[in-house]
Amino acid sequence: MEPRNYWRGGLCVEVSSAPGSLIIFGASGDLAKRKLFPALYSLHQRSLLHETSRIIGIGRTQYTSESFREWLRPAFAGESTRFLEHVEYLAGDYGSAELYQSLDRILEEYEQRSGFPSQRTYYLALPTTLYQTVIENLSGAGMLSASDQEQSWRHLVLEKPFGRDFDSARELDLWLHKYLREEQIYRIDHYLGKDTVQNILMLRFANRIFEPLWNANYIDHVQVTAEESIGVGNRAGYFDSFGLLRDMFQNHLLEMLSLVAIEPPVSFAADAVRDEKRKLIESIRPFELSRLGAEVVRGQYEGYRSEPGVAGDSSTETYTAMRLQIDNWRWKGVPFYLRAGKKLAAKRTEIAIVFKPVPHSIFAPLTTEMLGQNMLVLKIQPDEGMELVIQAKQPGPKLCMGELGLNFRYADLPGGCCFEAYERLLLDAMLGDQTLFIRSDIIAASWRLFTPVLQNWEQYCELHPYQPGSNGPAAAAKLLQADKRAWRA
Numbered sequence: 337m338e339p340r341n342y343w344r345g346g347l348c349v350e351v352s353s354a355p356g357s358l359i360i361f362g363a364s365g366d367l368a369k370r371k372l373f374p375a376l377y378s379l380h381q382r383s384l385l386h387e388t389s390r391i392i393g394i395g396r397t398q399y400t401s402e403s404f405r406e407w408l409r410p411a412f413a414g415e416s417t418r419f420l421e422h423v424e425y426l427a428g429d430y431g432s433a434e435l436y437q438s439l440d441r442i443l444e445e446y447e448q449r450s451g452f453p454s455q456r457t458y459y460l461a462l463p464t465t466l467y468q469t470v471i472e473n474l475s476g477a478g479m480l481s482a483s484d485q486e487q488s489w490r491h492l493v494l495e496k497p498f499g500r501d502f503d504s505a506r507e508l509d510l511w512l513h514k515y516l517r518e519e520q521i522y523r524i525d526h527y528l529g530k531d532t533v534q535n536i537l538m539l540r541f542a543n544r545i546f547e548p549l550w551n552a553n554y555i556d557h558v559q560v561t562a563e564e565s566i567g568v569g570n571r572a573g574y575f576d577s578f579g580l581l582r583d584m585f586q587n588h589l590l591e592m593l594s595l596v597a598i599e600p601p602v603s604f605a606a607d608a609v610r611d612e613k614r615k616l617i618e619s620i621r622p623f624e625l626s627r628l629g630a631e632v633v634r635g636q637y638e639g640y641r642s643e644p645g646v647a648g649d650s651s652t653e654t655y656t657a658m659r660l661q662i663d664n665w666r667w668k669g670v671p672f673y674l675r676a677g678k679k680l681a682a683k684r685t686e687i688a689i690v691f692k693p694v695p696h697s698i699f700a701p702l703t704t705e706m707l708g709q710n711m712l713v714l715k716i717q718p719d720e721g722m723e724l725v726i727q728a729k730q731p732g733p734k735l736c737m738g739e740l741g742l743n744f745r746y747a748d749l750p751g752g753c754c755f756e757a758y759e760r761l762l763l764d765a766m767l768g769d770q771t772l773f774i775r776s777d778i779i780a781a782s783w784r785l786f787t788p789v790l791q792n793w794e795q796y797c798e799l800h801p802y803q804p805g806s807n808g809p810a811a812a813a814k815l816l817q818a819d820k821r822a823w824r825a
């Protein structure tokens with residue numbers, strides 16, 4: 337079947353990157369090769385990388401610029417010679433001051449030649465244990481403060497984890513702010529770069545029809561699901577000391593939940609959106625220890641303890657489900673159910689907004705319960721799209737009704753779906769747009785919510801085993817059954 341173009345009209349605000357430099361620390365690593373350089377390549381193919389932009393990879397591996405480009409080349413789907421002209425490489429030890437002096441010299445020469453303001457984006461694609469060394473050295477070399485020249489800047493992009501609980505996150509934050517202002521810090525949550533996640537705000541605030549329904553008067557409950565079929569793979573060392581709640585809830589799930597639940601921001605400006613997110617997370621009711629066992633489910637897949645790199649007696653959770661309540665006018669009394677886990681039946685991330693049933697069924701003998709509930713499903717991945725579930729007449733005998741899914745799939749569009757999250761995030765970091773990056777107070781608010789859980793759940797929440805390839809522990813199903821509800825299958 338020919339792809340059909342569903343779009344009528346369309347407004348695109350696309351700005352190519354500023355003519356500055358992107359410096360990737362950890363350039364010879366996995367993240368750089370698998371995600372960052374392919375994303376930059378794609379930006380270049382779409383003419384979104386400024387023609388004079390320089391990308392400088394820094395790594396410990398002894399490549400020359402030439403051999404680094406050859407190492408990168410297989411990572412790109414098409415012809416990459418023109419793109420690779422933007423790329424250089426500098427080998428060195430992250431702790432050596434000479435590395436930073438050489439880098440600064442290269443950047444200054446480039447900036448003088450180009451005649452553009454000095455705009456540098458440093459990307460730390462490194463283990464967090466190296467952050468301190470790199471940031472202290474950048475600061476020591478005077479490379480974190482821009483000259484007074486108008487439009488000069490220094491941005492620093494960081495990957496998670498941002499702490500492991502409230503105190504450690506605060507400590508990291510205080511430390512970072514010794515070297516950088518908040519406007520310079522770009523904390524990545526790659527979920528925010530996904531087209532389908534960005535679509536949540538467009539759907540809610542560029543359409544009038546949803547807003548009157550988007551509240552406790554019409555919505556029964558919301559389900560946020562992030563299931564994965566993969567296990568911990570070669571990240572067992574990190575994962576076993578972190579666990580699923582820190583790995584997925586504190587960031588990705590809370591970010592998705594806040595986009596669904598925030599109040600309309602005054603504008604689409606970075607701080608206007610992030611102010612609303614902070615308020616929302618702060619409105620989530622804190623967990624009561626005496627009810628923790630009834631609100632939170634911890635699970636671990638069978639065989640996890642035998643994975644290479646995992647402690648034989650590990651009690652780290654690979655699955656978590658929970659019920660949250662938001663104490664504000666819009667959401668009072670509407671439960672938000674969140675679940676995420678590893679080694680489950682399939683990969684699926686989605687948000688289901690489940691509406692209340694009709695107040696009275698005129699279709700006796702069909703009762704309101706039999707009629708089912710309307711549901712809007714935002715399919716984040718992998719089958720990106722949206723589905724509106726309604727009740728409708730089925731062709732057939734007089735009273736024949738069924739659930740109908742009005743389904744939109746991005747894959748049916750001529751351009752397909754979706755852009756790699758890192759494309760958008762790298763472009764925004766280079767442009768200085770912080771909307772899709774996590775602000776320090778939001779991190780603090782989310783750790784404030786989850787730290788008491790992490791500190792107490794070993795005592796209050798049993799660790800439920802579940803079969804790899806299943807839908808998770810039975811206790812997760814019971815969490816909703818207790819409220820006479822069920823997870824979306």
Ligand code: BG6
Pocket residue numbers: 564583584685
């Ligand atoms: C990462 C987590 O942030 O997100 C991983 O550390 C997880 O454990 C991954 O697998 C999931 O990302 P995505 O984009 O594949 O859903």
